[in-house]
Amino acid sequence: MRTRVTELFGIEYPIFAFSHCRDVVAAVSRAGGMGVLGALHFTPEELELELKWIDEHVGGRPYGVDVVMPAQYEGADLGDAEELVARLQGMIPDRHRQFVENLLAEHGVEPSTEGADKILLGWTDATARPQVEVALRHPIALLANALGPPPADVVEEAHRHGVKVAGLASNARHARKQVAVGVDIIVAQGTEAGGHTGDVSTMVLIPEVVDAVGKDTMVLAAGGIGRGRQMAAGMALGADGVWTGSIWLTVDEADTPEVARGKLLDATSRDTVRSRSWTGKPARLLRTPWTEAWESEESPGTLPMPMQFMLIADALRRMHRSGDGELVTFPVGQIVGSMNQVKPAAQVVYDLIEEYVDAVERLNKLTEA
Amino acid sequence: MRTRVTELFGIEYPIFAFSHCRDVVAAVSRAGGMGVLGALHFTPEELELELKWIDEHVGGRPYGVDVVMPAQYEGADLGDAEELVARLQGMIPDRHRQFVENLLAEHGVEPSTEGADKILLGWTDATARPQVEVALRHPIALLANALGPPPADVVEEAHRHGVKVAGLASNARHARKQVAVGVDIIVAQGTEAGGHTGDVSTMVLIPEVVDAVGKDTMVLAAGGIGRGRQMAAGMALGADGVWTGSIWLTVDEADTPEVARGKLLDATSRDTVRSRSWTGKPARLLRTPWTEAWESEESPGTLPMPMQFMLIADALRRMHRSGDGELVTFPVGQIVGSMNQVKPAAQVVYDLIEEYVDAVERLNKLTEA
Known part of the structure; x- marks a missing residue:
């Protein structure tokens, strides 16, 4: 396959795999897609170790890192991360x-x-910025941000390192904002996605975002994509590739x-x-x-x-x-309904492509006649 | 275009247009799709007049009728429709x-x-059944039901008249139930659709339903479909055609x-x-x-x-x-965001097809290389 994102990154398939698990990231990149490591839960020191491991196991293929960085320096006036956490802790009502x-x-x-352990608030500027610094010391190809547009200076710094920047958006207005600060790739994410998500569905959102950002910005379709037919649908909607997350939670390599x-x-x-x-x-x-x-x-x-x-x-x-397990929940999208089998990550990539090709062939037959 | 549903009905495009407005129904059928008249708000006498008008204006092209008929005879023991309404009226709290x-x-x-006018409860068996009787006296090609599987005897009666039966489903389990009572076509409707709707998105729902009902049942994709790219996405997901509703609310002909x-x-x-x-x-x-x-x-x-x-x-x-208009609401899907222009219904059909063809051509270019 050949789209603007496969050309840009020199990858075989326009499949981006978000995962907090380094094994998944390396496996997807080796299989021809692009793994993107979610850095949220790692201290800078931990992240350094994870990325070093990926560098050693990714076989020279490109991969990315995803941080959660607000555009505004929220809480910057409340001191450093540790002080901030202590003050916020004091504001939690006993009733809760x-x-x-x-x-x-x-x-x-x-x-x-x-x-109570120390809690890492990975989504503040104070904690995410050191993660970015660590990430940019590694040969990453993509820096993704999951919380609105990243600060403009972070985009510039990434670009100076030759690293492309992606931003998640759940509506067209947010997508345009991200383009304005220099984001290269918009991950347009529908409400069916796992984790933080907006209310507009992937079917409706992708064409809106594609039209809103204009021809120079690449768009990845996210939300509800776990099968090749869904990948074909995402591409039919105008996307240059697909961004997947949930489906990697149940692969062999997942932790x-x-x-x-x-x-x-x-x-x-x-x-x-x-x-x-x-x-x-x-x-x-x-x-x-x-x-x-x-x-x-x-x-x-x-x-x-x-x-x-x-x-x-x-x-x-x-x-x-401990306990009966009933309470245990997990951020996951509606695609969870088709996650019924544990397979190696590479197999998931190949299955996506095989079904994708079938779906496009079927579409062709419908218009041939 | 040629799919199982275009073959079945002898139509040019696999585009189904649900509308309460007879002008829209006739216009879409004349343009090569299939208009489907929502009968909910009509008495049997009114419906007779509407269908007579369509027969005279549809140019011999196929069209359908959509009723809202429960599988169970709910309220059957509460007497006829008028008695039922009177009894239920008495149960509405003053506070409300x-x-x-x-x-x-x-x-x-x-x-x-x-x-208080008399209220027509079109969605009870007692009111919907006479609508079905009226509809089957006209040369309709399709009888659709919007509330779970229709009663088995209604499906049989439609089939005796050579009329195909479609049923709306918002999850795979409901779709299988409908197939079991003889429904020919499943309209799989995602949460982004207007009106009564489930919680699973079109992107996730369509492949699930297609796989659940098996190869002998046709599936139409509904929810979030108003542009050709969305139509292509619906077909890529495995559907045999698309079911649209919201987009006809703002066409020239709409009332x-x-x-x-x-x-x-x-x-x-x-x-x-x-x-x-x-x-x-x-x-x-x-x-x-x-x-x-x-x-x-x-x-x-x-x-x-x-x-x-x-x-x-x-x-x-x-x-x-009367009043400031602020309260006025309307059943409509998320596709409302791209309903920004008043066009004739036929133009909407042609625009859908033109963008559909472009989307499929683009997909082909991506795999050519």
Whole structure:
């Protein structure tokens, strides 16, 4: 296949694979796509180790790094990251802490023994910027940002390193904003996607974004893409490639916690919900008693970002370690309904391409007659 | 173009156009697609007149009729339609009536002068069945049902008349149920569609339904389809054709009330919301102070179907006739964002096809290299 993005990066297939797992990133890049490592949960030191590992295992193929960096220096006046976290911790109401503890207790999750760990707020400028610095010391081909347009100086710095910049957008207005600060590639993400997501569907969003950003900006279709037919649909909508995330959670190489992986394999496309219960902003998650509790009458309501995640970070860790497993949720898109089999990442890439080719051939036959 | 549905019906393009307006139905069929008249709001006598008009203006091309018929004989034990309505009217709480009146008054809508009109509950078996009888006396090619599988005897009766039966489904399980009662064509409708809609997006839903119903059942893609690129995407996902609705609300021929039409032309893809405020079941509507009021803290909550529509039917008529127009809403899908121009229905058909062909050609170029 040959699109503007395969030409730009020298890759075989216009398939971008977002994953927090280095093994997946390297495997997809080796298979001819482009792996993109989600850096959110890593300290700069950890990220350095992950990227060094990828450099050694990616066979010289291009890969990317995804950070979560706000355009505005929010909280910059509140001191450094550690001070900020301490101040925000103090603002979390006891009622919310109690709600979480009661919910965990009902499901047999054991109390915290180690005290609240330090929480990494990867999505503040103060924490994301060092991640960018680390990333740019490696031979990455792409720097992606998942929270609106990245700061203009970060875009410039990436470009100085010969690194292209991608930004996620869930509506046409945001896409135009990103183009204005120099973003090279827009990842237009429909509401069916996992994690933070807007409300417009991929089917409606992609042509809108393609038309809004103009011919010089490349667009990747994201949200609901896990099969070759969906990849063909994304390309038919005008995209130059596809951005996938959820489908890598259940591949052989994924380090997804076992209890979550089992639930993802069993879930149908109707088993997700857009919920504020993860970060305070709407994110699509597997629907479990956790998401339902936050919608119930007993719910104290979710807290604004970033306090909601600070409130629940420790709870998330604990519910993976003990209890009945019922609460365990995970950010995942509606494509979870077709994630029913564990396969190596490379096989997922090849299956996507095989079905894609079939879909395009079928389309041709329809107009031949 | 040539697909299983163009062959089946002898039409040029696999484009199905749902509309409550006979002019649109006839215009689309004459342009080479297939118009489908929504019968919901018509008495049997009115429907007879509409279909007679279509017969005279469709130039011998095939067209269809869409009813809303439940599989179960709900309310059959409550007597005939008139008795049923009277009994249900008595069950609407005063608090709800007061909420509606206050909301209208705030927006300058005048009080009802003519007393509550009789309300036609087109979606009960008792009212839909006579509509089916009328429809089958006309040379229709398709009988569509928008509320789960139609009763098996209705499917048989349609087949005896040589009429194919289509059923709307918003998930794979419902699609299989419809196939089991003999439905010929599944309209798989994603959450981005207007009116009653499920929660799975078109991108995810279509391949699931195509795989679930097997090779002998045809599938039309619905939800988010208003441009040729979206039509190509729907076909790439495995559909045999596309089912469209919203885009016909703003064509030249449409009898959409002026105040609503203006709002639809101005709206973006983010200006819709899935709301129970119309019928008690989730339906995608234009977001206005009406839908917002039902989500507000003052809202008494919506009533179950069919009482919610009985509660608001008179209010809907009045808000079109007087007041500031702010409340006016309309069932419409996210595609409303690209409905910005009033064109003849035939032009919409030709534009769809032209962009469709371009999209397929572009796909071919991507794999040629």
